[in-house]
Amino acid sequence: MQAAGTDRPATIHDIAAMCGVAASTVSRALSTPERVNIRTRARIEAAAAELNYTPNSQAKALSSGRTGAVGVLVPDITNPFYFDLIRGTQLQLKAAGYTQLLVDTEESDEVEASTLEQLRKSADGIIVAASRLSDESLLAAAARIPMVTINRDVAGVPAVIIDTPSATSQALDHLISLGHSRVAYIAGPLTSQSSERRWAALTEAAQDRGVEVRSLGPFAPKTQSGAAAADAAVHSGVTACIAFNDLIAIGMLQRLRERGIRVPEEMSIVGCDDIFGADFCNPPLTTMASPIEQAGRVAVSMLLAQLNPLAGGGIRNRSVMPTHLTVRSSTASARNS
């Protein structure tokens, strides 16, 4: 049964007319119930239910200054790494009554910057994954709107860091224990801080252990780049590779298979992120597994803590997510040569 009347969504004015009170009373009854007589409130709530009232979020945003939306920026929606991240943010945001505005910044700093500017008015806060912006730009943006970054460490900007660097040295130890002594790091984009941090951790660990590592690349974080990466690795004479991420690693697997180079017998491959597909590619990929969905949730929690400072605990401005090595079948003993 629908109430008779127009098809247009009900407003507080409709409710007010129905109950014979002022619109402001309706607004109060719904947002600050304790400031309105309990019987009046009951009448208003009944009328609201009957009219199937839902507040107009635009109007609410305009008058209150809060939009109830949070922007989530990722460099590439089709990268499976972000699947779980997005799901994590989506679930947590919905639970808190926020709407997620998802934007693909196409790995471009310009798109990212203009999106940031636009979102400044239409979102209450922003979560930026794997930002391609400079530290200065990011810091400036964070000063204008509450922000949490993921995998981007800039002083003064709250961040969730997935601790792949420490897993990187685990991966190196794993390879060393298998007898490898010449290892390549397949680098990601130059603008990626994650790639930089991993390489730094790797060179340091290599020095400690007395093995040789070299960096190849940079390569775009896509499976298609895997072919070039594989060729470069073979040419460089290493027996094992640690790839910037699973996409590249999977691409390498495909290329090596095409070239008849057996994995792991002739070349060991370690990926990063444990994305969808890492467990069923051929061979299944040894990789550094990250709690990605959880990272998304934590980022949302940190952002909401900024938005509603009253509610409970203090603001954490840095959260490090542990990462561990998951060994599958793409790594094995170095061949005797």
Add this chain to the structure above:
Amino acid sequence: MQAAGTDRPATIHDIAAMCGVAASTVSRALSTPERVNIRTRARIEAAAAELNYTPNSQAKALSSGRTGAVGVLVPDITNPFYFDLIRGTQLQLKAAGYTQLLVDTEESDEVEASTLEQLRKSADGIIVAASRLSDESLLAAAARIPMVTINRDVAGVPAVIIDTPSATSQALDHLISLGHSRVAYIAGPLTSQSSERRWAALTEAAQDRGVEVRSLGPFAPKTQSGAAAADAAVHSGVTACIAFNDLIAIGMLQRLRERGIRVPEEMSIVGCDDIFGADFCNPPLTTMASPIEQAGRVAVSMLLAQLNPLAGGGIRNRSVMPTHLTVRSSTASARNS
């Protein structure tokens, strides 16, 4: 160099004050340029540029009734099938100056219905992929807000249909040509119209060709369901399976490997959608490839045609995307038994 002044975003009033004109003139200069003196317009545009003005989308939405946003509803964000779809809609929407509101309806008709109701005020139109709602609910919703469905055929609601049914009979022919005569269809969710339509196409084709097909399931469209599906298929004695989608098919591959049943020698598997991963799983999956990203773009075009009826061509209310079989290594001749 930033203009001196407050940190608050500039409004048309700031521009008006700067140029010594009324706010409405500024509004007209920016939205109906031909109704304003060209010199005044130039001054206003210069001022807007200098103040780094961006219109407040909330205010715009409130007064004009248009939000500039389009809702995109998918049942499961982490299903790779939707990533290409989402990318297609995102690109096309951005090109047209719209914002995408992405919502994961969690395969739930209730979440879908309430999202639809909420979006009615905060979006100009909606794209619903693989709806779980009843025909009636969908039709009622479409009467309230411009809508395009994807893979859901309801009279009166514009739709983009990915023509997997016809590919299904191609797949059956492929299997028949390999000598298979006992084939199972691994069904998707009961509420999925796609699954229903594929099964209908399959039974019809089977009858024409005089082979036996049976339906197993329903199974949830996730890799985890593949184990149960694989066991059911083995138990039923078929030599080939056509799966509802690639996720299930990949899950089956994994399970069959665990059980030591060789694919394709002992069991042939055909997937559907050609998602990320179908080409590098083990063995690479024979599957029905769909132009998913294109489907997303087409859906957006159809929706925009509804929103702006003036611009050019008439409104198509149904668009069928062709699909074809991509043969890889998960299908082969039936073993002699």
Add this chain to the structure above:
DNA sequence: CGATTAATGACAACCGATTGCCAAGTAGTT
């Protein structure tokens, strides 16, 4: 050169909510 018409821009109402302010009403206190 005067009149008709079109171009231009200012004013103000409006979209649907929030919120500060104040008046009316109620209860409790002495």
Add this chain to the structure above:
DNA sequence: AACTACTTGGCAATCGGTTGTCATTAATCG
């Protein structure tokens, strides 16, 4: 009974735009 203190709810301004109405000015034409 008078007074204070608190509760309740209405009025009106406000957010930042859009848009209808109308007066003014400029251009075109006879």
